[in-house]
Amino acid sequence: MLKNKLPQWLLASALVLGTPLDVAAQDEVTADKVVTALEGTFGVTPGERRNHTKGTCALGEFVGSPEAAAYSRSALFSGKRIPVAARFSLAGGNPKAPDTAKSARGMALEFKFPDGSLQHMTMLNTPIFGARHPQTFLDMIVAMKPDPATGKPAPEKIKAFKAAHPDNLAQAEFLDSHTPPASYATSAYFGIHTFKFINRDNKTSLVRWRFVPQDGEKRLSDDELKSSPPNFLEQALMARTKQGPVKWDMILTLGIAGDPEDNPTLAWPDGRKQMKVGTLTISSAMPQKGAACEKINFDPLVMADGIAPTSDPILLFRSPAYAVSFAKRLGGM
Numbered sequence: 001m002l003k004n005k006l007p008q009w010l011l012a013s014a015l016v017l018g019t020p021l022d023v024a025a026q027d028e029v030t031a032d033k034v035v036t037a038l039e040g041t042f043g044v045t046p047g048e049r050r051n052h053t054k055g056t057c058a059l060g061e062f063v064g065s066p067e068a069a070a071y072s073r074s075a076l077f078s079g080k081r082i083p084v085a086a087r088f089s090l091a092g093g094n095p096k097a098p099d100t101a102k103s104a105r106g107m108a109l110e111f112k113f114p115d116g117s118l119q120h121m122t123m124l125n126t127p128i129f130g131a132r133h134p135q136t137f138l139d140m141i142v143a144m145k146p147d148p149a150t151g152k153p154a155p156e157k158i159k160a161f162k163a164a165h166p167d168n169l170a171q172a173e174f175l176d177s178h179t180p181p182a183s184y185a186t187s188a189y190f191g192i193h194t195f196k197f198i199n200r201d202n203k204t205s206l207v208r209w210r211f212v213p214q215d216g217e218k219r220l221s222d223d224e225l226k227s228s229p230p231n232f233l234e235q236a237l238m239a240r241t242k243q244g245p246v247k248w249d250m251i252l253t254l255g256i257a258g259d260p261e262d263n264p265t266l267a268w269p270d271g272r273k274q275m276k277v278g279t280l281t282i283s284s285a286m287p288q289k290g291a292a293c294e295k296i297n298f299d300p301l302v303m304a305d306g307i308a309p310t311s312d313p314i315l316l317f318r319s320p321a322y323a324v325s326f327a328k329r330l331g332g333m
């Protein structure tokens with residue numbers, strides 16, 4: 001079917017190069033296919049997110065440093081208090097995933113500017129991502145589908161996935177060699193993709209950002225990993241915010257020519273200029289049911305003036321995938 005959609009020159013070059021047409025015409029990865037794969041692997045919790053299903057809402061504010069305005073004219077860096085709706089989460093579509101799971105944790109932020117425009121940042125606690133292209137993500141989710149006989153992913157499918165997708169390795173090794181955070185409040189979160197900052201003179205800078213907890217980074221010890229109950233992250237965050245506000249420093253890294261700008265599986269080399277560009281304060285946390293974050297689609301391409309996407313294929317694919325999941329859950333599916 002897809003063969004008919006391929007341009008003639010591609011069909012011709014596939015024939016000239018001797019590429020079997022079935023390979024040249026490999027089915028396109030679509031948002032629908034990826035969301036269907038998430039549903040196939042994790043099941044469907046009606047009305048809930050198809051990924052990062054287990055999560056906790058939070059509220060707070062952000063104050064940006066006016067010095068960052070040299071790089072971005074975003075209202076984030078006006079120096080004024082910007083209200084923030086946040087959501088902390090566990091990767092995957094299992095609403096009962098244990099908080100000790102060695103999967104990624106997420107922090108999603110929606111900043112609301114005085115003129116009503118929005119800026120989203122939807123981050124993970126790993127510095128790099130496990131897919132260079134949507135195909136890798138799709139194949140990973142399919143490989144993770146539990147074998148009905150064991151209730152676990154089939155080891156040979158995971159092995160075949162890893163062999164076919166070396167771009168998954170760096171994030172998988174990071175997750176394997178780091179225990180999960182002891183609290184959402186003691187984790188750093190990374191924007192991972194490269195973004196463009198645009199200033200008042202229309203000068204563009206390539207940047208990456210991360211949020212570093214002022215409480216310090218604390219992970220579960222190996223003993224705590226074994227002894228912790230399946231649900232503690234939500235309670236720990238609620239208890240922590242009751243003691244007082246939780247803060248993160250937003251740290252900007254400025255890229256230089258040649259740094260990868262469309263590959264979220266690669267870290268940038270050390271030695272890049274870094275600067276603190278703001279402080280995020282989370283002052284309250286609550287279960288997601290009925291709270292502000294529940295009905296937000298934290299699409300990372302929701303950006304206000306002054307910040308723009310790069311051509312990173314993963315970043316660009318996320319928006320339609322989140323829209324499919326969002327439409328389903330809003331419709332009660």
Ligand code: HEM
Pocket residue numbers: 034035048049050051052055087088089105106107108122123124129131133134137190191192193264296297298314317318321322325326329
């Ligand atoms: C091919 C790549 C990806 C796909 C297909 C994908 C898919 C999804 C989907 C379907 C959702 C649920 C959306 C909703 O119902 O609101 C989601 C949530 C999320 N994703 Fe991704 N994702 C991808 C990459 C990433 C990356 C690179 C990051 C971090 C840099 C990330 C971080 C998150 C977070 C934190 C959430 C939870 C947001 C919330 O709390 O509402 N994802 N993802």
